[in-house]
Amino acid sequence: xxxxxxxxxxxxxxxxxxxxxxxxxxxxxxxxxxxxxxxxxxxxxxxxxxxxxxxxxxxxxxxxxxxxxxxxxxxxxxxxxxxxxxxxxxxxxxxxxxxxxxxxxxxxxxxxxxxxxxxxxxxxxxxxxxxxxxxxxxxxxxxxxxxxxxxxxxxxxxxxxxxxxxxxxxxxxxxxxxxxxxxxxxxxxxxxxxxxxxxxxxxx
Numbered sequence: 064x065x066x067x068x069x070x071x072x073x074x075x076x077x078x079x080x081x082x083x084x085x086x087x088x089x090x091x092x093x094x095x096x097x098x099x100x101x102x103x104x105x106x107x108x109x110x111x112x113x114x115x116x117x118x119x120x121x122x123x124x125x126x127x128x129x130x131x132x133x134x135x136x137x138x139x140x141x142x143x144x145x146x147x148x149x150x151x152x153x154x155x156x157x158x159x160x161x162x163x164x165x166x167x168x169x170x171x172x173x174x175x176x177x178x179x180x181x182x183x184x185x186x187x188x189x190x191x192x193x194x195x196x197x198x199x200x201x202x203x204x205x206x207x208x209x210x211x212x213x214x215x216x217x218x219x220x221x222x223x224x225x226x227x228x229x230x231x232x233x234x235x236x237x238x239x240x241x242x243x244x245x246x247x248x249x250x251x252x253x254x255x256x257x258x259x260x261x262x263x264x265x266x267x
Contacts, residue, residue, distance in 0.1 A: 085135065085136040085137045085138065085139065085239075085266070086134035086135055086136055086264075088263070088264065088265040088266070089132060089134060089242070089262070089263065089264040089265070090262070090263050091132075091261075091262045091263075092115070092260060092261050092262075093112055093115060093116050093117045093259065093260060093262070094115050096111075096112040099132055099133060100112070100117055100130050100132065101130060106122075107121065107122060107123045107126055108120060108121045108122065108123075108126060108128045110128055110130055113258075115260075116258045116259060116260045117130075117244065117258070117259040117260070117262075118256060118257070118258055118259075119155070119244070119245070119246040119256070119257045119259070120254070120255070120256045120257075121153075121246060121247065121248050121252075121254065121255050122253075122254045123248065124152075124248050124249065124250055124251055124252045124253065125248060125249060125250050125252070126247060126248050127188070127245065127246075127247035128245065128246055128247065129158060129161075129243050129244065129245035129246075130243055130244060130245075131158070131161055131241040131242065131243035132241060132242055132243060132264070133241065134241060134242065134264070135239055135240060135241060136159065136160070136215075136239065136240070136241075136242060136264065137215075137238060137239045138215060138216045138217065138266060138267050139159050139160075139214075139215055139242060139264055139265070139266065139267065140212060140213070140214045140215075140263075140264070140265055140266070140267045141157040141158070141159050141169070141212070141213045141214075141215075141242045141262075141263070141264050142157070142210070142211065142212045142213075142261075142262070142263040142264075143156075143157055143210075143211055143244055143259050143260070143261065143262045143263070144208050144209070144210055144211075144259065144260040144261045145171075145208065145209055145211055145244075145257060145258065145259050145260075146206060146207070146208040146209070146257070146258045147173040147206065147246075147255060147256070147257050147258075148206055148255070148256040148257075148258075149253065149254045149255040149256050150173070150248065150252045150253045150254060150255050151172065151173040151174040151204075152172075152173075152174075152248065152249045152251055152252035152253070152255075153172055153173055153246065153247060153248050153249065153252055153255040153257070154170040154171065154172045154176075154178075154196070154246070154247050154249070155170060155171065155172075155244075155245065155246035155247070155255075155257040156168060156169045156170035156171060156211050156213065156244070156245060156246075157169050157211055157212075157213045157242070157243070157244055157245075158213075158241075158242060158243040158244065158245055159213055159215040159240065159242050160215055160237040160238065160239055160240035160241075161240040161241040161242070161243055162237070162239070162240040162241070163184075164183065164184065164236075164237055164240075165181065165182045165183040165184055165186075165236070165237055166181075166182055166237065166240060167179065167180070167181055167213070167215060167220055167234070167237060168180040168181075168182065168188065168245060169211060169212075169213030169220075169222045170196075170245070170247075171202050171209060171211065171224060172196060172202075173204060173206075173255070174204060175198050175199060175200070175202045175204050176196035176197060176198050176199070176202070177192075177196060177197060177198075177199055177202060177222065177224065177229055177230060178190040178191075178192050178193070178195070178196040178197065178230070179191045179192045179213070179220050179222050179230050179232045181234055181236065181237070183236065191220065191232035191234055192222075192230045192232050197230075199224065199229050201224050201225055201227045201229055202224055202225075202229075203225065209224055209225055210223075210224070210225050210226065211223075211224055212224075214267050215267075216267045218233050218234060218235040219231065219232075219233055220232045220233070220234060242264045244259050244262065
């Protein structure tokens with residue numbers, strides 16, 4: 064009986080560790096349409112694999128579109144290459160710790176602004192780096208590709224653009240969740256197209 068209880072205890076601890084540990088590294092260049100990002104098409108937006116990249120196109124103002132990978136991470140570094148076409152009144156970037164409770168969103172705009180956002184439940188995006196998005200000369204404009212890296216490590220959120228640290232914030236509301244990419248338009252924005260490539264998620 065003691066041996067059986069010991070084996071059951073060990074099995075329980077192994078299952079608990081499996082449930083609470085983070086997923087392994089993820090690398091995706093979007094060349095395989097079956098790699099897990101899915102696709103969707105509505106009157107307001109289209110998202111899906113296109114020409115070896117992942118495209119989010121939004122045709123209406125004040126709209127937000129995202130897509131996730133079905134892997135859960137605690138501490139994670141999320142990186143992607145992103146290029147925008149169309150209106151500059153937009154935002155786009157990477158997401159970490161996505162769950163029903165909310166997510167963190169590391170975003171830039173085509174006209175050179177940035178923010179680390181938090182979204183709790185169905186509430187609006189809330190910038191954690193100031194009252195609004197801030198401007199940075201590090202961000203490439205005019206349709207030039209940017210390399211975005213958002214790091215969620217404990218309660219510290221760190222945002223790098225093109226290898227340069229541009230923002231840091233602290234928040235302990237969300238501790239684990241999925242990773243993904245997203246794009247949105249603002250109140251007066253028209254059509255925007257954001258192309259994503261070379262996505263990576265790994266331990267910080």
